[in-house]
Amino acid sequence: MKKYDFIIAGGGMSGLSLAYYLTQSPLRNRSILILDRDQKNRNDRTWSFWEDGAGPFESIMFRKWNTVSFHGTTHAGLLDMGSYQYKMLRGIDFYTFMDAELAKFSNIERKQATINRIADSPQGGFVIADDEPYIANYVFDSTFALNLGQPQNHNLLQHFKGWVVEAENPCFNPEQPEIMDFRVDQHGDCRFVYVMPFDANTALIEFTLFNDKLLTDAEYDADIRQYISRFINTGTYQIRETEFGVIPMSDVKTKENPSQHIVRIGTSGGYTKASTGYTFQRTQQYLRDIVHNLTKTGKPTRQQSWFSGRFKLYDSVLLNVLENKRHPADDVFTRFYARNKPVNAFRFLDEKTRFSDELRFFSTYPWWPFTVAFFDVMRRKMLG
Numbered sequence: 001m002k003k004y005d006f007i008i009a010g011g012g013m014s015g016l017s018l019a020y021y022l023t024q025s026p027l028r029n030r031s032i033l034i035l036d037r038d039q040k041n042r043n044d045r046t047w048s049f050w051e052d053g054a055g056p057f058e059s060i061m062f063r064k065w066n067t068v069s070f071h072g073t074t075h076a077g078l079l080d081m082g083s084y085q086y087k088m089l090r091g092i093d094f095y096t097f098m099d100a101e102l103a104k105f106s107n108i109e110r111k112q113a114t115i116n117r118i119a120d121s122p123q124g125g126f127v128i129a130d131d132e133p134y135i136a137n138y139v140f141d142s143t144f145a146l147n148l149g150q151p152q153n154h155n156l157l158q159h160f161k162g163w164v165v166e167a168e169n170p171c172f173n174p175e176q177p178e179i180m181d182f183r184v185d186q187h188g189d190c191r192f193v194y195v196m197p198f199d200a201n202t203a204l205i206e207f208t209l210f211n212d213k214l215l216t217d218a219e220y221d222a223d224i225r226q227y228i229s230r231f232i233n234t235g236t237y238q239i240r241e242t243e244f245g246v247i248p249m250s251d252v253k254t255k256e257n258p259s260q261h262i263v264r265i266g267t268s269g270g271y272t273k274a275s276t277g278y279t280f281q282r283t284q285q286y287l288r289d290i291v292h293n294l295t296k297t298g299k300p301t302r303q304q305s306w307f308s309g310r311f312k313l314y315d316s317v318l319l320n321v322l323e324n325k326r327h328p329a330d331d332v333f334t335r336f337y338a339r340n341k342p343v344n345a346f347r348f349l350d351e352k353t354r355f356s357d358e359l360r361f362f363s364t365y366p367w368w369p370f371t372v373a374f375f376d377v378m379r380r381k382m383l384g
């Protein structure tokens, strides 16, 4: 049996990004097998994220914005992103780009197969896909399903349905995406809409909830329809595309390096930020770190300082506030964006702030619900 240097189990966002970073590194000639059950030839998702400067996928970015709009409870207006840009990347553009880039390397094989098992052995990482065994020095796994729903963790879901709407009237401002619009009934949850304009007549309108119960398809549709009729002067409109997604917002303990030859990446590796669901940019950063270490030391582990673990604690506290409904979510997010400089808010979400900056952030939150949440998180940690 051929032994690969690397098997990438799951060729989605993280798997393809990892393969791409390997091709951009001194490891570009290593043998790589990418396994995925799908062809990845549909626009199955759109990634939005913010970035400081140009990134590796700049040439395929669908839209970029310097300012974004926010509608909260006591504040509405534009947020100046400073040196950041808010960016939008369509899944299909990413997959097509990766097809072309990876095809340049004859040492990269791609197979469409369903993975049944991934296991470690003294000889390397094993993968069984469509009953065929494969082995490699390292298996990078983005197919592992997280063990969500355990009572000692916080387990919210970020779920959303979006419509790409083509309107009769030029009702969208192409320069201004709406990142959070809380002018929708909260029903005691955290519910908001975001609007990503493609041009004056076309936009992705996405209704988003943070809670633990999915809605029916008809309920998401009714909420999007109501939002459009209340706030956007579309005239008649056509729905050109739809998108639905569920992202775990959980502080479940994840294992990026479960055993010697297996590394979990992407959502499986715990790369999703628990309090926001944002995954794309963190995945890019973490994978670049992995490739860097693999090149330097031969080992695909990421170095993490213990002090950076404080951001996980902050995430748990916010999840605790939301899950236990200790304070209205729309007010929490309004305070976050209205009382802090937006650029600092984005830096905080990127986990790139100093502790002194973070204390300043916390002083803008309602102190009692967050203090109760903090002690509840500590209690759970001691019990767990």
Ligand SMILES: Cc1cc2nc3c(=O)[nH]c(=O)nc-3n(C[C@H](O)[C@H](O)[C@H](O)COP(=O)(O)OP(=O)(O)OC[C@H]3O[C@@H](n4cnc5c(N)ncnc54)[C@H](O)[C@@H]3O)c2cc1C
Residues within 6 Å of the ligand: 009, 010, 011, 012, 013, 014, 015, 035, 036, 037, 038, 044, 045, 046, 047, 048, 049, 113, 114, 115, 116, 142, 143, 243, 244, 245, 246, 247, 265, 266, 267, 268, 277, 278, 279, 280, 281
């Ligand atoms: C609709 C949607 C919109 C999102 N929008 C954003 C956003 O705007 N910003 C953001 O930061 N994050 C967003 N996310 C979250 C996150 O960025 C994406 O889920 C991202 O694709 C996660 O990357 P991944 O590699 O972990 O998983 P995936 O991209 O899902 O890749 C996993 C791959 O494994 C394959 N696979 C799984 N099981 C098997 C198996 N048994 N055998 C073979 N193949 C298998 C799948 O086919 C898939 O291709 C979104 C998620 C969804 C679902």
